[in-house]
Amino acid sequence: MIRVENLTKSFGPVVCLDQVSVTCEDGSVHALTGENGAGKSTLMKLIGGVIKPDSGKMFLDGDEVQFATPREALFGGISTVFQEFSLIENMSVAESIFLGHERVSGGLLRKSEMFEETERVLDHVGLGISPKRLISTLSVAEQQMVEIARGVSANAKVFIFDEPTAALGDEDVKKLKRLIRELQRAGKNIFYVSHRLEEIFDLCDTITVLKDGAHVTTKPAADLCVDTLVSLMVGREMGDWFPSGNPPQSDLSVQVRELRPASDAPEVSFDVRKGEILGLAGLEGQGQQEILRALAGVYPETTGSMVSWNDVTEVQHRLDAGVGSQVMKGVAFVPEDRKKEGLYLTLPIDQNIALGQHQKNGFLRFVRKTRDKVQALMGQMNVAASGPGQLVETLSGGNQQKVMLGRWFLSDAHVFLIEEPTRGVDIGAKAEIYQLLRDFVGGGRSVIVLSREMNEIIGLCDRILVVRAGEIVAEMDPETATEHSILRAAITGDPTQEMAA
């Protein structure tokens, strides 16, 4: 039996997990579910030794335990099958299982012994591959099985599966379920993190729901149905800081037809009107980010057409011509990870902002001083900084995001593509950013945003498209949409009917 008590973890000012207690009995498959960002993965990382809790205790079979690394956790009895795999591609299956605790004599590996042990474990988990195969030659499902075999080999008591079926085909999902049931019969404690409700009801006997880092409820699966579970997951406080604006005009701002971000992705077509903020909603990794990035020109394999209207001028876009071409044609892209993909942290504010303006210039054009313009813009956007010369890395998240937006305001873009507009931004700056976007579309331009926060999508946007498996499965009016209805559409692909358990 594993029990965690009052686990708390914050990253900076954001509390990811607040005083959560959970118990998993022997021979139980315990589901952990909740919306995007509810704290499921954080909780599992704390148990798996990947990150350390700020406070709280953990008991394994009655003894208090603490793990500094995933390896300590593994040999302390906790095996995690990570969402992102922790295997190394150039290692063989046997080496992967023994990495970090190789069998050696005098510094030399006892290879045959490790191969035999690996064959035994692979046989146990029902994976018929050679222990000498390299990880890079295995399918995702096989890699997952190797991770499980590693746990079996270390004789782990607790098995954590973090969204294990996200990358698996139907056949492999069946295999995985069989294996989980086998572990269950062997009396292991199994945590199953997922937001695929049908799998949860199929596999798990107990369900814990998390919301905004807090524990909502733990109940036997038999006492819950899909609809009650969904209503337990949603219901975040709606802020009143969303600015209201004029309704969108009837003129089109962007027309997207037969867009495919990759050759094997489904086709999507949609329009955005002038003055409109369009939201792309869905569960994480369902293809909404690919759609947005395809429009930004990130993927060279993109096919499909995009036409936009800058005032009355019609602009034809080439989506396979790269981000630079899209910027020249007035499409600005604000990536989710502004620190890695957006800003130059070690440069001052004015240089970060001025980049947007210069990107339209020929490469031999002289760079004119833009400090005055930047200063004025910083005033308009209320950037809290000592001046245009302050380094961007010293700014708060909200001010960094304003600098990011400011870059494109100055570039005269008429279409903004924004991922997670307020990630890592405090509430006060959130409201200001929403207002900035409202003001921006007020001039006959448009914005497409993507956000994990359902209430942000509902509050900020004029229209919502729900994406599931790369397809647009529902179009919703935020006046009538609820977190519940969006989540339902995102999970089942069907916005109207009741879900079957």
Place this chain on the structure above:
Amino acid sequence: MKLPALGISTTSRKGGQNLSLLIVLIVAIGLSVSTQEFLSGENTHNLVVQITPLLLVALGQAVVVLTGGLDVSVGAVIGLSAVIITLPIDPNLALALVVASALVIGVVNGLAVGALGIHPIIATLSTSTIVTGIALTLRPTPGGDVPLWLDRLVGTDVFGLPVELFWSLAAIAIGLALLQRSRLGLQIHAIGGSQSNARLAGIKVLRTQVLAYVICSMFAAAAGLFLASRISDGDAIVGLPFTLMSITAVALGGVQFTGGLGSATGVLFGCLLLGFLSNGMNLLNVSPFLQSIVSGLLLLIAIAFTRRKTIGI
């Protein structure tokens, strides 16, 4: 990391060594047919003498490349050890100083890359400049005498075979044992595959990196002793051409510069190929300037085959 397109195996991480072997054989056959001297006893003896120091340096270089790094200080280390071993001091002390200096240089390189996060080329280029400066201070012009014990280990015959061959065999044996059989070798491959995941598996990444650079310096120091004995001189800059040559040989041997894929046998093939080509061009009277162009092109082609997944090292 993608497996190399040629010679794919589902169980081998030896990089492109099979392709290298194929090219070595083609070049060897081509030279045997086009020249009369290539297979002569004198020329094969020359080949062994020429290839041995390169093999020593390249095996060390490969250890660092397998971790995902690069060591451009090997040429400087060769020069320094050649200078130290010919100093007019007690031969045992000189040998101890050679080993100690290689150790220090390796540790500094490893810490600069692993602990301070300096780009491997910049880190080792800096130590290279410093080390060459020290070597030139100790001995501004070539000179000095090689100790007697070392003199006997080069330029003689053992069992009717050139003694240099045994240097090569010993180096290959050490390289194979280290990379294919030892725990350290596995961990070197692992951090070349993914540093973060190796850390998750409990591998001490920094320690492994430092050890890799130390091993590389040790191999380079051995090459320095060999060269000092062969030319009977301590020459501070004798090793400098070996830096680029060792990188070329490693690339020709199919070792991936992203780290994690490659083998000691592949490095041997790379050294043979480079040695055969330069020997062959001499036999065919190709001008040394043209030879320089050819070796530069070879490096470019070999690197293109082992193209990095990401830009930078």
